[in-house]
Amino acid sequence: MLFEIETPAVLVDLDIAEANIDRFQAYCRLHDLNCRPHIKTHKLPVLAQRQIAAGAVGITCQKVSEAEAMIADGGIDDVLLTYNVIGAGKLSRLRALAERVTLAVVADNSQVVAGLSEAFAAGGRPLSVLVECDTGAHRCGVASPAAARDLAVTISRAPGLVFKGLMTYPPVGAAAAVQAFMTEAKALCEQAGLTVSVISSGGAPDMWNAHQAPIVTEYRSGTYIYNDRSLVSRGVCQWSDCALTVLATVVSVPEAGRAIIDAGTKVLTSDLLGLQGYGHVLGRPDLMIDQLSEEHGRITAKGATGLAVGQQIRIVPNHACVVSNMVDAVYALRGDKVEGAVLVAARGKVQ
Amino acid sequence: MLFEIETPAVLVDLDIAEANIDRFQAYCRLHDLNCRPHIKTHKLPVLAQRQIAAGAVGITCQKVSEAEAMIADGGIDDVLLTYNVIGAGKLSRLRALAERVTLAVVADNSQVVAGLSEAFAAGGRPLSVLVECDTGAHRCGVASPAAARDLAVTISRAPGLVFKGLMTYPPVGAAAAVQAFMTEAKALCEQAGLTVSVISSGGAPDMWNAHQAPIVTEYRSGTYIYNDRSLVSRGVCQWSDCALTVLATVVSVPEAGRAIIDAGTKVLTSDLLGLQGYGHVLGRPDLMIDQLSEEHGRITAKGATGLAVGQQIRIVPNHACVVSNMVDAVYALRGDKVEGAVLVAARGKVQ
Numbered sequence: 001m002l003f004e005i006e007t008p009a010v011l012v013d014l015d016i017a018e019a020n021i022d023r024f025q026a027y028c029r030l031h032d033l034n035c036r037p038h039i040k041t042h043k044l045p046v047l048a049q050r051q052i053a054a055g056a057v058g059i060t061c062q063k064v065s066e067a068e069a070m071i072a073d074g075g076i077d078d079v080l081l082t083y084n085v086i087g088a089g090k091l092s093r094l095r096a097l098a099e100r101v102t103l104a105v106v107a108d109n110s111q112v113v114a115g116l117s118e119a120f121a122a123g124g125r126p127l128s129v130l131v132e133c134d135t136g137a138h139r140c141g142v143a144s145p146a147a148a149r150d151l152a153v154t155i156s157r158a159p160g161l162v163f164k165g166l167m168t169y170p171p172v173g174a175a176a177a178v179q180a181f182m183t184e185a186k187a188l189c190e191q192a193g194l195t196v197s198v199i200s201s202g203g204a205p206d207m208w209n210a211h212q213a214p215i216v217t218e219y220r221s222g223t224y225i226y227n228d229r230s231l232v233s234r235g236v237c238q239w240s241d242c243a244l245t246v247l248a249t250v251v252s253v254p255e256a257g258r259a260i261i262d263a264g265t266k267v268l269t270s271d272l273l274g275l276q277g278y279g280h281v282l283g284r285p286d287l288m289i290d291q292l293s294e295e296h297g298r299i300t301a302k303g304a305t306g307l308a309v310g311q312q313i314r315i316v317p318n319h320a321c322v323v324s325n326m327v328d329a330v331y332a333l334r335g336d337k338v339e340g341a342v343l344v345a346a347r348g349k350v351q
Numbered sequence: 352m353l354f355e356i357e358t359p360a361v362l363v364d365l366d367i368a369e370a371n372i373d374r375f376q377a378y379c380r381l382h383d384l385n386c387r388p389h390i391k392t393h394k395l396p397v398l399a400q401r402q403i404a405a406g407a408v409g410i411t412c413q414k415v416s417e418a419e420a421m422i423a424d425g426g427i428d429d430v431l432l433t434y435n436v437i438g439a440g441k442l443s444r445l446r447a448l449a450e451r452v453t454l455a456v457v458a459d460n461s462q463v464v465a466g467l468s469e470a471f472a473a474g475g476r477p478l479s480v481l482v483e484c485d486t487g488a489h490r491c492g493v494a495s496p497a498a499a500r501d502l503a504v505t506i507s508r509a510p511g512l513v514f515k516g517l518m519t520y521p522p523v524g525a526a527a528a529v530q531a532f533m534t535e536a537k538a539l540c541e542q543a544g545l546t547v548s549v550i551s552s553g554g555a556p557d558m559w560n561a562h563q564a565p566i567v568t569e570y571r572s573g574t575y576i577y578n579d580r581s582l583v584s585r586g587v588c589q590w591s592d593c594a595l596t597v598l599a600t601v602v603s604v605p606e607a608g609r610a611i612i613d614a615g616t617k618v619l620t621s622d623l624l625g626l627q628g629y630g631h632v633l634g635r636p637d638l639m640i641d642q643l644s645e646e647h648g649r650i651t652a653k654g655a656t657g658l659a660v661g662q663q664i665r666i667v668p669n670h671a672c673v674v675s676n677m678v679d680a681v682y683a684l685r686g687d688k689v690e691g692a693v694l695v696a697a698r699g700k701v702q
Contacts (some may be wrong), residue, residue: 004439006438006702007438007702008441008702009702039643062645062646063646081615082603083646083659084602084603086600086602086613086660086661087357087358087600087661089357090357108603108605109603109604109605109660111660111661112603114603121537122479124368125502134670137646137700138605138609138649139611139642139647139649140602140603140605140647141603141605142605143605145607154556155653173622221619244561249437250434251434251437251463251491252435252458252459252460252463252491252492253460254459254485254489254491254493254494255494258489260491262434262437263674263701264624265620266673266676266699266701267701268615269620269621269624270619270620270621270673271621291490293490294391294413294673294676295413295414295434295671295701296490297490298489299488308435309435309460309462309463310437310438310462321645322616322617322621322645325645325677326676326699326701327699327701328699337513348617348677348678349616349679350614350617350646350678351357351358351359351360
């Protein structure tokens with residue numbers, strides 16, 4: 001079939017996305033976990049609203065500007081910002097955000113806590129703050145349960161702030177480490193007289209193992225709504241569960257074993273996530289997207305590619321989240337039927 | 352110094368960019384080469400106009416939508432689209448574009464030529480077409496001088512089209528291959544009664560060697576206006592010639608040897624271009640940006656990073672062109688003085 005859409009284009013099959021939402025929500029319900037989707041994968045208010053309708057307790061964003069874009073249409077009243085917010089401009093916008101939704105942020109150091117406190121001490125709703133903990137990913141996060149307790153105490157004493165709990169973004173396969181760190185940190189916080197009402201963990205690759213750290217009360221997953229080649233390669237889902245694809249056109253077939261498509265890094269990005277090649281051509285596991293430049297993708301095969309100039313192909317990208325960020329709009333489909341273009345409201349919101 | 356700009360932000364030093372424009376224009380003038388800058392690097396009409404004012408004969412774009420965005424403000428009346436244009440929607444827009452500017456496109460196969468001819472045969476200005484030749488990069492392009500001649504003949508006989516010349520995007524270090532291919536292709540075209548009025552080559556890494564293929568009449572370079580870490584690593588320029596930098600803030604220093612900044616792949620991208628790490632921290636060659644996620648960058652050092660929470664750093668990215676595509680606006684500077692935000696008019700124009 002030929003889609004009557006100019007290429008390259010990002011397609012989102014809503015039937016698949018909705019099934020993915022419902023499946024993970026059912027898993028969370030079964031294990032008494034709150035589901036708090038990370039909107040970075042879709043950046044679409046309409047899909048966040050669908051996640052809330054299915055039972056999500058709220059959304060996760062990384063940046064103030066993302067949250068602003070996501071709540072503009074209404075229907076979302078609970079946001080967790082899993083980022084150290086720094087600087088007068090962002091703090092001012094954070095304060096405005098806190099007047100509109102139930103808001104929590106994270107912090108992993110006392111300078112960030114001091115900035116948050118200064119911004120929220122003047123009045124208005126107090127801000128809920130979770131302590132970000134490093135359970136092995138070595139990105140942000142306090143390094144030990146004792147350090148988590150210390151920062152929790154600092155937060156609890158800071159004017160304008162309320163200590164709400166603990167948060168982590170663990171590496172894959174770290175359920176035991178999360179359970180151990182959080183159990184100890186929670187006990188230390190309670191010994192200090194604090195209440196730990198939320199323990200938030202996340203990560204799509206391990207989402208079906210979230211119950212293996214039963215101390216966790218809330219799980220943040222982003223990619224589960226679309227899935228992608230990286231999750232298929234990890235055995236987390238099947239190709240038929242991949243809601244986001246890139247529609248591309250073959251523009252050149254210089255030799256039998258090489259074809260060039262009109263999708264390069266400007267749509268597929270350079271993200272490899274440990275994989276070889278830049279995506280999976282649906283229905284053609286024999287093809288390799290072996291090289292990208294900005295506007296060209298090169299497809300090779302051991303024999304002939306069998307591709308012809310003008311032919312359309314659909315690609316499951318390595319990483320769905322970053323592809324959503326490359327385009328102003330995605331095309332919503334149900335199966336073969338195009339429902340229309342949807343603006344990616346939170347695209348490019350880096351601040 | 353501290354820039355009063357929310358981070359992450361893309362900064363463009365206009366003094367450096369203008370010096371880069373003038374330096375390469377002077378080189379082209381010295382070697383009697385037409386300079387046709389690729390706008391993919393900046394995507395800003397105001398800088399394309401500056402390139403034209405310095406002596407460029409026109410601009411290079413890859414996509415119809417880029418060209419539309421670049422000419423909207425006026426001041427640019429000559430566009431080469433170095434891409435196989437396919438599909439009714441794009442061809443219709445291409446026809447409209449040809450009424451507004453002096454336009455040429457490339458083709459490397461007869462299906463593309465047939466589509467162009469069908470769109471332009473109906474009347475209006477005829478379209479100039481160059482044959483794209485593969486001189487070793489193995490992306491698009493006809494494989495041999497004889498194939499170039501054959502396609503040139505096809506173009507010359509196609510209603511609505513005018514054969515204009517030959518174009519190539521060679522691999523680095525291929526001046527001799529370009530000279531040999533183009534000399535033979537030009538002779539074959541002339542034997543067939545055709546005039547080859549343009550031979551267009553390009554590529555920033557080899558821009559100072561463009562004169563080594565003297566048959567080339569026109570050179571397309573994009574990155575020379577900003578430069579980047581990849582070009583510094585190749586010895587093409589110095590750090591002080593890099594006009595585009597990413598301003599980032601340190602948001603966490605979990606241990607002495609590790610700091611986290613608020614710039615990840617959503618600004619710096621995952622492009623490695625064969626390098627290790629994701630950018631160069633200006634003034635701190637001892638620091639390594641060793642890992643990016645979407646909104647976080649991890650900086651490590653052999654000893655302590657010496658970075659503090661809240662501190663700003665400036666990063667020369669591996670690849671300037673793809674960074675321009677990640678943000679709605681860049682900040683124009685002259686030295687330490689911020690002149691203001693400039694919308695990236697041709698950002699995200701993938702079609």
